Amino acid sequence: MKQLAVINKEVWEQCDPSESAYIKLNDTNIYFSLVESTINFNETDKPKIDDEHVIVKKIAFSVNYRDRSLILSASEFMTTKNMQFPFGSEFVGEVVYVGSKVNTLKCGDRVISNASMPICPGYLPGIPSNYASRLYEEFHPGKLLRVPENLPVDVAASFTIASQTAYSMVRRSQINAGEKVLITAGSSNTSLAMAEVLKKNKDINLFISTTSKPMEAFLSRQYNAKVITIDAQRPLADSFTNSDYSNFDVILDPFVDLHFPSLSIQLADYGRYVTCGFFRQHTKMGYADTQTQGPGTSIEKMFTHFMSKNISFIGNCLGTTTDLENALADYCNGLFDVQINCLVDNGDVQKFVNETFLKREKPGKVVYKY
Secondary structure, three states, X not given: OEEEXXXXXXXXXXXXXXXXXXXXXXXXXXXXXXXEOOOOXXXXXXXXXXXXXXXXXXXXXXXXXXXXXXXXXXXXXXXXXXXXXXXXXXXXXXXXXXXXOOOOOOOOOEXXXXXXXXXXXXXXXXOOOOOOOOOEEEEOHHHEEEOOOOOOHXXXXXXXXXXXXXXXXXXXXXXXXXXXXXXXXXXOHHHHHHHHHHOOOOOOEEEEEEOOOOHHHHHHHHHXXXXXXXXXXXXXXXXXXXXXXXXXXXEEEOOHHHHHHHHHHHEEEEEEEEEOOOOOOOOOOOOOOOOOOOOOOOHHHHHHHHHHOOXXXXXXXXXXXXXXXXXXXXXXXXXOOOOEEEEEOXXXXXXXXXXXXXXXXXXXXXXXXX
């Protein structure tokens, strides 16, 4: 059976064009194709895996911002003719084999990844797989979460990272009634998830910033938020000269390197700055605008402001299992949603990579279904 992967150009040129795609990602040529799985799992034979692990057959997967840097890094080593790099960080799949010591999952269970961060005996914390497009993959049950059969495939394949991170960041920011909250990078999946978490909180004053003009109406309508449209050709601080765009009690930011130098001084007394990642995750991923060019705000000025106003800086990496379970429960109860751009289920590889990696104005995740 076939799986989607990044491959060598020489091999790509021999692949079926209907199952292949090419894009230029950060000035780097990247070649994709459906290729034979490197793991041929025979469900009638006993696989050689850890007795405490299970094997999952992927139903669908999706890509996150972090996967860009992983693909760019992998492309530097695509010199071996038969080398392939499955990619992606989120998936939904079916358990097809259970180790003899596993009693929490059974064959036929539908599961998503659990990117919980606390270190637990027997398995590593964090994202379970950097190879979500791999058709078959071995996991510790602690890195999986069973989901309802009626959870839509596209939602399930897009659920974990943004939801788990958003619930953790909002929880740790300890937002109180009447507070003023800014979510940055409004078109990012993590920011959309945080807006989803907060939309049911009618007692806060929510702001969302974005460089995308087409996103303004959507963000305002969907989340009842005041939208700050950033001019990507000017320093970020220029977009926050309005007196209403300051004294935030909480700033929730997925890209600390893009926003922190300019926005840190926009926090009020006892404010909280919560962030979870970087925009520039690879040397080829330069800044797309002038927002952080130049000296910006000096570290002395930033931290003088932080100390004099008793501000807290909170670094956040993913979330707990409880955060993910709460997100799933809220989704099932109609209190939380995952924005989906489209589901590609007809083998259209070029459409999938175009919608995933190239600029688009429609928000949400792009999902590939096997």
